[in-house]
Amino acid sequence: MNRILVGIKRVVDYNVRIRVKPDGSGVVTDGVKMSINPFDEIAIEEALRLKERGAAEEVVVATIGPADTQQQLRTALAMGADRAILVQTDGPGGVEPGVAARVLHKLCEREQPLLVILGKQAIDDDNSQTGQMLAALWNRPQATFASKVELTGGQAKVTREVDAGLETLEVDLPAVVTTDLRLNEPRYVKLPEIMKAKKKPLETLALSSLGIEARQRLKLVKFEPPAQRQKGIRVKDAGELVDALKKKGLVR
Amino acid sequence: MSAKILIVAEHDGSKLNPSTAKCVTCAKAMAGAEIVVAVFAADSSAVASQAAQLDGVSRVLKVDNAANAHQLAAVLAPQIVALAGPYSHVFGPSTTFGKDLMPRVAALLDAPQISDVMAVEGPTRFRRPIYAGNAIVTVDTEGNSKVVATVRIASFEAAPTGGSAAVEAASVNVELPTHTRFVSVSAARSDRPDLQTAARVVSGGRALGSAEGFQILYKLADKLGAAVGASRAAVDAGYAPNELQVGQTGKIIAPELYIAIGISGAIQHLTGIKDARTIVAINKDGEAPIFEVADIGLVGDLFQIIPELEKLLG
Ligand SMILES: Cc1cc2nc3c(=O)[nH]c(=O)nc-3n(C[C@H](O)[C@H](O)[C@H](O)COP(=O)(O)OP(=O)(O)OC[C@H]3O[C@@H](n4cnc5c(N)ncnc54)[C@H](O)[C@@H]3O)c2cc1C
Numbered sequence: 169m170n171r172i173l174v175g176i177k178r179v180v181d182y183n184v185r186i187r188v189k190p191d192g193s194g195v196v197t198d199g200v201k202m203s204i205n206p207f208d209e210i211a212i213e214e215a216l217r218l219k220e221r222g223a224a225e226e227v228v229v230a231t232i233g234p235a236d237t238q239q240q241l242r243t244a245l246a247m248g249a250d251r252a253i254l255v256q257t258d259g260p261g262g263v264e265p266g267v268a269a270r271v272l273h274k275l276c277e278r279e280q281p282l283l284v285i286l287g288k289q290a291i292d293d294d295n296s297q298t299g300q301m302l303a304a305l306w307n308r309p310q311a312t313f314a315s316k317v318e319l320t321g322g323q324a325k326v327t328r329e330v331d332a333g334l335e336t337l338e339v340d341l342p343a344v345v346t347t348d349l350r351l352n353e354p355r356y357v358k359l360p361e362i363m364k365a366k367k368k369p370l371e372t373l374a375l376s377s378l379g380i381e382a383r384q385r386l387k388l389v390k391f392e393p394p395a396q397r398q399k400g401i402r403v404k405d406a407g408e409l410v411d412a413l414k415k416k417g418l419v420r
Numbered sequence: 421m422s423a424k425i426l427i428v429a430e431h432d433g434s435k436l437n438p439s440t441a442k443c444v445t446c447a448k449a450m451a452g453a454e455i456v457v458a459v460f461a462a463d464s465s466a467v468a469s470q471a472a473q474l475d476g477v478s479r480v481l482k483v484d485n486a487a488n489a490h491q492l493a494a495v496l497a498p499q500i501v502a503l504a505g506p507y508s509h510v511f512g513p514s515t516t517f518g519k520d521l522m523p524r525v526a527a528l529l530d531a532p533q534i535s536d537v538m539a540v541e542g543p544t545r546f547r548r549p550i551y552a553g554n555a556i557v558t559v560d561t562e563g564n565s566k567v568v569a570t571v572r573i574a575s576f577e578a579a580p581t582g583g584s585a586a587v588e589a590a591s592v593n594v595e596l597p598t599h600t601r602f603v604s605v606s607a608a609r610s611d612r613p614d615l616q617t618a619a620r621v622v623s624g625g626r627a628l629g630s631a632e633g634f635q636i637l638y639k640l641a642d643k644l645g646a647a648v649g650a651s652r653a654a655v656d657a658g659y660a661p662n663e664l665q666v667g668q669t670g671k672i673i674a675p676e677l678y679i680a681i682g683i684s685g686a687i688q689h690l691t692g693i694k695d696a697r698t699i700v701a702i703n704k705d706g707e708a709p710i711f712e713v714a715d716i717g718l719v720g721d722l723f724q725i726i727p728e729l730e731k732l733l734g
């Protein structure tokens with residue numbers, strides 16, 4: 169069966185103002201709104217559209233995280249995914265990209281997807297590593313930062329947002345694609361879909377049952393708020409602005 | 421034991437990208453480090469000789485292969501791994517080139533990656549921004565493996581030229597995949613300053629209203645010798661091409677002067693300009709969050725202010 173596997177991460181919602189804990193041990197996440205990483209919503213949407221166009225038959229979403237992550241999987245099912253897999257960690261925290269990639273690799277061996285779609289980065293740790301690491305472990309092509317994906321036969325043609333502009337690659341399937349913001353606009357979930365999603369299959373596996381250790385390779389020594397900028401001045405009009413810039417030596 | 425650092429050069433086949441000189445400065449922050457730059461290309465001679473001039477570089481390795489013409493991550497990664505044996509660190513720039521490539525290298529080396537290094541605290545300890553720059557975390561690999569990192573180029577000055585490192589051809593015998601093929605890249609316009617390295621940037625947001633409206637920014641930018649940037653909203657709406665986007669998911673820049681015009685100042689946008697020396701904001705809403713970070717703020721209608729500025733700047 170032509171299957172698409174989508175990896176999603178539960179993150180602090182992008183509208184939340186992030187605060188570092190006073191003792192520097194982390195950022196405040198208690199009582200904070202959690203959502204699907206925005207790039208992963210785009211990944212789900214792309215998988216659904218590929219399925220709707222007939223390029224795939226099944227969309228499977230997976231996440232590695234604590235039990236609470238089920239909520240985000242249910243949202244993905246309500247968007248239209250067919251089934252979900254939670255690979256549950258013991259502690260409340262997340263896993264490093266290296267571990268997420270290992271787990272996703274295991275799931276690829278089991279599910280044999282035609283395509284894996286991940287976000288280009290998780291907006292909490294801003295790592296932008298998991299998709300590339302998965303592609304390396306799986307020994308398959310990667311097409312990161314995608315703004316367009318077309319499947320034709322055994323190949324995908326992917327347009328990527330790169331510093332120079334737009335790059336197009338052709339990759340053999342199966343492959344890993346990571347999404348950029350302009351790939352699509354995710355659909356809204358409708359109430360009846362949320363009801364239906366409750367009946368869709370959600371499988372829970374313990375991380376340890378996959379034979380993968382949740383190694384933490386990077387010690388998080390301390391967290392700090394960023395340096396604050398000094399308060400600026402207000403000017404009245406274009407003339408004053410040019411004067412202020414001249415004073416700073418920024419224009420002649 | 422002192423650090424041995426392999427830096428993967430970014431280039432377009434003929435010119436070394438300034439991001440490489442910034443990686444060198446980051447590497448130099450590790451006292452006593454031996455710094456080697458590797459250039460992968462179809463013909464790397466021109467780029468290798470530019471890399472050899474960077475102060476602090478002791479050797480440049482040329483890896484010439486027709487398969488390296490488009491520097492595909494899947495093709496480069498196994499070659500970097502083949503060279504990486506004697507090195508304690510492998511660095512690349514945190515540009516789309518390095519972001520695509522380095523995690524693939526890290527996975528093959530079974531090493532952790534530190535993304536967006538903004539400061540070096542020691543051979544295994546680094547500082548990096550998370551949550552769109554709203555927190556800074558200090559991380560440590562504790563010396564248990566090689567360190568793979570991408571260098572946040574807005575945090576480092578370019579290493580000066582004046583060096584004369586030895587250039588050597590390196591032979592790499594690994595099988596290269598053919599599952600990934602380059603098709604095309606949209607031609608970059610080279611007639612204006614490059615957004616990532618420009619000293620001045622004029623940036624426009626949704627308020628410009630149309631692609632035609634956006635043109636008035638180009639005129640102002642020309643007067644200032646500035647590069648042009650854009651908010652995500654302006655790019656999404658088609659007023660500006662994607663490569664102009666500044667922010668968490670666009671370019672992270674550190675110009676002397678950044679002029680934000682009709683941009684509200686969402687945190688994702690501010691992430692991209694935290695290191696700008698002077699930020700100017702022009703917005704008709706005096707309460708817009710951009711004013712919280714602006715060094716000079718001007719409340720007013722951009723369609724009136726820009727023509728006035730242009731006139732004043734002669
Ligand atoms: C995961 C994620 C990643 C993102 N990444 C980025 C990113 O990399 N870069 C980025 O920019 N955004 C990014 N965004 C989007 C960001 O949240 C904002 O939506 C976006 O920056 C808003 O763009 P804007 O300021 O142009 O538009 P708006 O927020 O609509 O602001 C327009 C501003 O123009 C002003 N204005 C209107 N008319 C005039 C006039 N005539 N004269 C003067 N001022 C006027 C208004 O007062 C307003 O402040 C991201 C969002 C998400 C969720």
Ligand SMILES: Nc1ncnc2c1ncn2[C@@H]1O[C@H](COP(=O)(O)O)[C@@H](O)[C@H]1O
Pocket residue numbers: 175176177205207208211230231232233262263265268285286287288289290291293294295296297298299
């Ligand atoms: N714990 C996780 N579970 C499932 N998918 C993940 C997880 N972490 C990262 N991903 C996927 O990898 C992408 C990139 O994440 P990162 O490398 O952490 O920036 C995310 O957008 C997700 O699609």
